[in-house]
Amino acid sequence: MSPRVVLVGPPGSGKSTVGALLARRWDVGFRDTDADIAAAAGMTIPDIFLTHGEDHFRALERDAVATALATHDGVLALGGGAVMADATRALLADHTVVFLSVELTAAVGRVGLGAGRPLLAVNPRATMKALLEQRRPLYREIADFEIATDGTTPEQVADEIARWTGEPAVIRVGGESDGYDVVIGPDATIALTDHLAGATRAAVLYSAPLEAHAARVAAYIGEHVTVLPVEVPDAESGKTVDVAARCWDRLAEAGFTRSDVVIGVGGGAVTDLAGFVAACWLRGVPVIQLPTSTLAMVDAAVGGKTGVNVSAGKNLVGAFHPPRAVLCDLGTLATLPEPDRVAGLAEIVKCGLIADPVILDIVEADPKAAIDPTSPQTAELVRRAVAVKAEVVTGDLRETGRRAILNYGHTFGHAVEKVEHFGRRHGEAVAIGMVYAAVLGRLTGRADLVDRTRAILTAVGLPTGYPGGRWEELDAAMRLDKKNVGDTRRFVLLDDVAAPVVVDDVTPDLMLAAYREVST
Structure with missing residues (x-):
């Protein structure tokens, strides 16, 4: 058993408020080690300090943290000074830890004059300044990521933590009536059945390296529709008019109607081709994109551009055909060779340069994490890049x-x-x-x-x-x-x-x- 997330930070950072919001959102329990200590001791934290001293409290705190880490599977908030103990920091090494940071002015404003906080009873501002300077390096040492809480609401902080810890993000492209959702997160493929309404057949376009994954997709939706697997050549060699024509022949043989759906499973070349095939068949049938590469998730599959290459150049023949949905299953990124994951980062960096400087900050702070398909940084980078493209495409x-x-x-x-x-x-x-x-x-x-x-x-x-x-x-x-x-x-x-x-x-x-x- 392990907490879903552990919140650390100084007094005034909002650990208890944010933790309770997350727990309700995830339908799990919320636990605060300060509350555990008070309950076990039968007295308030200030009374423990006053009666037994800080050393005694810290000993109780270390035991409370160890117990909570071993027995709680929801959201856990630690007292501000818990990270001071070497043993506690060692215990946190195997858990997902979020540091809620706050600057001095905001922290003092939130805790007031230190009521109920023994260490802030005398000169709260000076004491808080010293605590922040002393503890900030330790918070950062153990945290998987840091979220600044200054100028934000608890709900916004909870939203950001949810994204960083793998909760699927849904980004809308276009208007409510004529737009579509991009779902980003581990196991996003499970949303596929939500978008098959009205279809009796589904053509699953894929290239040979994705055969096993395409088969899993086909098995998953097989109870809902008749599946037509269509293998296409890999990479850019599959983006030709001749390949598209062979796909149309397969659709004709299967009796595809306008209510049926094309599903693109693969990288940018496959999603481009799938969109083009869908755009032209019967002058337009629905397409659902299941991008499996970083590049396809943040660029090719989002935006409604479809196309094939001709001898004169890339993507010179195509159509604008927005998909019914885009499902970015981050779990598929772990199957990519590292050179392909790295190449996909170029489009993410581009989004940082043209619109979202936070993307650049994330990459610069930890380039290795940006390449790691399982890191929260990768999930956040994909989300931010998709958000950039969604905003631009919605308006044009x-x-x-x-x-x-x-x-x-x-x-x-x-x-x-x-x-x-x-x-x-x-x-x-x-x-x-x-x-x-x-x-x-x-x-x-x-x-x-x-x-x-x-x-x-x-x-x-x-x-x-x-x-x-x-x-x-x-x-x-x-x-x-x-x-x-x-x-x-x-x-x-x-x-x-x-x-x-x-x-x-x-x-x-x-x-x-x-x-x-x-x-x-």
């Missing part, structure tokens, strides 16, 4: 304006993919493209984010440069970029972090100069 489904900012780094990145005949991972190409865009930004008098961009990408193992000698091929590929208007080249650049702009004033000389810098 068909890329007539602001949606273009999602292409930051993609102009050069798509060119790299084309000249390498799609043999390089999309995320790796986008990473190089973001460095190119950062250099262009500096050369055009905007923010100089080159060093920070390189450092973040390098920290997680993404490339930041590209070989020289291929400018003519790359330049030709960029001429076919979807953002271009007529003969006018357009780039997404950054005036600053979270301040993207679409520009058309980049001269050929500057484009070449940026390439030379990226290629050294």
Whole structure:
């Protein structure tokens, strides 16, 4: 038995209030070790201090924490000073610990003049300042993650803890009547049956590496619909008109109607293809996306863009066809080879650069955790990246304006993919493209984010440069970029972090100069 989460933090951080909210939310018990101590001693905490002294209280506290950790399976809050004991910190090593941090002014305001808190009975502000300085390093030493409670409500803190500890997040894309949900969390696949209403058949598109997972999906929904498994070639080789035509032939043979549903199980290439197949069959049938890679979860499966590649370039043929739902089952990320997980981080970093700087902070604070598919950081990064895309797409489904900012780094990145005949991972190409865009930004008098961009990408193992000698091929590929208007080249650049702009004033000389810098 083990607590679902252990809350630590100084007086005034809201452990008891937040803990009770979480317990009700999860339908589990809430336990506070200070309350346990008072009940066992038959007197209040101040009376224990007054009668027996602090050393006696700390001994009771160590025993209470050990007992609660071994016997409680709900939400547990520890007293502010519990972390001072080496033995207690050692016990917490195997548990999920959240540090609720609070700055001095807010902490003093919340605890008042220290009523009921023995250590704050004299000069609360000075004492609180000393306690914060002494204990903050210890809280951080044992915590799996830290949440600042300043300027937030207990409900907001509880929401954030729930996300970090694996509770599925649901992000709405589009309006209430014409939008769809993106569900993010472990075992999100179980929501699939909620979205099969009206269907009698479901075509499950997958590539060979996902055969076992697709079979599990088919078995799960087999009681509700007739399942048509459709294997397609892996990666970008499956995103062709010929492959799509073979899928349509399979749908015709199975008698697919407009009430039936296509399900895409796989990475970005499969979800793009599944969406395109669904968009064109009978001029549009529902599609549900089950992305299995980081890249697909935060980019390809969300937003309603579908498409295939042609010899002239990537995604030049396609349609806007929003899915019925997107189910991001974080459990599938553990099955990915590390290079694929790393590549997917490029799109997440992009979202941090164009809209959500907290993403950059999370990656910079712990790059290894950002790569670990089981870490709470990964879940939070996916959630934040999806939220960025959802906000942009909701306001501009068909890329007539602001949606273009999602292409930051993609102009050069798509060119790299084309000249390498799609043999390089999309995320790796986008990473190089973001460095190119950062250099262009500096050369055009905007923010100089080159060093920070390189450092973040390098920290997680993404490339930041590209070989020289291929400018003519790359330049030709960029001429076919979807953002271009007529003969006018357009780039997404950054005036600053979270301040993207679409520009058309980049001269050929500057484009070449940026390439030379990226290629050294």
